[in-house]
Amino acid sequence: MTQAPPSTGPLILYGAPHSLYTGVVRCYLRTQGTAYIERPTSHPDFAQRITPAIGRSIIPVVELPDGSIIQDSVEIIDHFERAGVPWPAYPEGxxxxxxxxxxxxxxxxxxxxxxxxxxxxxxxxxxxxxxxxxxxxxxxxxxxxxxxxxxxxxxxxxxxxxxxxxxxxxxxxxxxxxxxxxxxxxxxxxxxxxxxxxxxxxxxxxxxxxxxxxxxxxxxxxxxxxxxxxxxxxxxxxxxxxxxxxxxxxxxxxxxxxLTPLFAHIADEIFPELTDKLVFMDVHVNHLQPADGQPVCDKPHQRYLGKIDTQFRGVPVTTGIQPYLLYLLRRADAVLQSLDETERSRVIAGLQRHGLDQALPGERGYSVDRRGHIEVWEIPS
CATH class of the missing domain: 1.20.1050.10 (Glutathione S-transferase Yfyf (Class Pi); Chain A, domain 2)
Known part of the structure; x- marks a missing residue:
């Protein structure tokens, strides 16, 4: 989260009606009854204040009334979850x-x-x-x-x-x-x-x-x-x-x-592609030996680290690799790590029943974090 020159008025959402990730934030704010004004990227404030503050032109961005800026749909949701909302979005189970x-x-x-x-x-x-x-x-x-x-x-x-x-x-x-x-x-x-x-x-x-x-x-x-x-x-x-x-x-x-057919559908879709992407990142990090906090890509606006040959439902495809996926899935790893041994075993058994236990990255010696609105390598000290 960064500070732009202070704004006055309600929360502002910078995005677009046809934007996938803007749609996520818009739905969340509407569900929670949070008042906001939506502005397009063509609004002069986006180029003059928001883009310089976050270092790249990307949406969605939320500007809080105190001038704080949050970029990324997951970070925005998690900010409001921590602050307290009428309808929390993370199940307790x-x-x-x-x-x-x-x-x-x-x-x-x-x-x-x-x-x-x-x-x-x-x-x-x-x-x-x-x-x-x-x-x-x-x-x-x-x-x-x-x-x-x-x-x-x-x-x-x-x-x-x-x-x-x-x-x-x-x-x-x-x-x-x-x-x-x-x-x-x-x-x-x-x-x-x-x-x-x-x-x-x-x-x-x-x-x-x-x-x-x-x-x-x-x-x-x-x-x-x-x-x-x-x-x-x-x-x-x-x-x-x-x-x-x-x-x-x-x-x-x-x-x-x-929900059982949904989880089976997801398992059929994400493997082996997810596994292949994680292996690619393992090799890349082992070769690169990045410092903690080092951007995952050479330039801030880049989100793809490289490409792999993999499969989608049995058909060969070549796909780009976004290290951001590790940032997303690490939140599931964190849930497991917070549990005692009995509960952890129960949850892992549940994931195995649905064919999704391999969707969690697990211990790899590195992770991906977001700092200053970009993805960076997180290396344990």
Whole structure:
């Protein structure tokens, strides 16, 4: 967190309506009833005050009334969680909490492939909508350049002619799984959204639930999923269909049967890619021997460390590696480390039942932290 020249007035969210990670923060603030003003990156304050303060042009950014600046959707959520909110987003049960973080990772990282495919591979069928969104967010002069840059990311996300049929099948399967769960429950872990919901809503709203082609598919195939998207983007807990359901997470750290297919789906999607990325980082760190606090990439605006050849549902793909994934998943490791031996064994057994025990990085001799709004290597002393 840094200080910009003090602002006056309410909390300000710098972002864009079509931005995946802005959508996460917007949903969280609306759910909590936190008043804010949203400004696009074309607002003069973003270039004049915010970008110099954080060292790169990136969204979302929250500016607090005291002038403090927070960048990154997870950091923003965690800031408000520490301060206290009406609807805390981390389940108290350790198994639920660890699984929620894994789902958050899946939505915010692994589903970039789905989100970007449906936005840019179908550009010809929804160009007017996409172009208008980018012009509104960044200004007409920058819209075309930003759109071209975003479209160029498809290869490093593993979006190819061979993988596209699997990506689309995956999205349809995910909708079918969520449709069955959301017929019985308003949110993934019960009566209020968790970090799992906030992780999924990024791609499921900004791209897949808003862009014309995937949004139409969602409405026709999975109406309860589309309703969940509406619920997540509405103020407070928008749950008129669930009278007297309550606002708690599932009792006794339990996992309903309707979530079992979701965890199986996630396990099928993230491996072996996640394992291959962690191995790449192991080798890289062993060779580099970085100092604690050293940026993970050569330049602050860079987020990709390199590329690997791996697989997505059995099809070879080449994907970029964001060390940020380690920052996300370390929060699940921290949950395990806080438990006594009996509870730790119970949670690990639960993860094994769902095929997700290898999603936690575990001890590797290094980690990734965020300091000064960028990812840095964290090396134990």
């Amino acid at each position: 350790p198994l639920q909490r660890v699984l929620a973080i894994i789902v958050q990772y899946y939505g915010s990282q692994a589903m970039l492939r789905h989100a970007m495919h449906y936005r840019w591979s179908y550009l010809g069928e929804q160009e007017a909508f996409i172009k208008d969104a980018f012009a509104a967010g960044s200004g007409p002069d920058m819209a075309g350049k930003i759109m071209a840059r975003m479209q160029s990311y498809l290869p490093q996300l593993g979006v190819t002619e061979a993988s596209i049929p699997l990506i689309e099948r995956s999205f349809e399967s995910l909708m079918d799984i969520l449709e069955q769960h959301l017929r019985l429950h308003p949110y993934l872990f019960g009566g209020r959204p968790s970090v799992a919901d906030y992780g999924l809503i990024g791609p499921m709203f900004a791209h897949l639930g808003r862009d014309p082609v995937p949004a139409d598919l969602m409405k026709r195939r999975a109406p309860r999923v589309f309703r969940w998207v509406e619920r997540m983007t509405a103020p407070g807990l928008d749950v008129p269909e669930f009278v007297d359901y309550g606002t708690d997470y599932f009792i006794d750290d339990s996992i309903p049967e309707t």
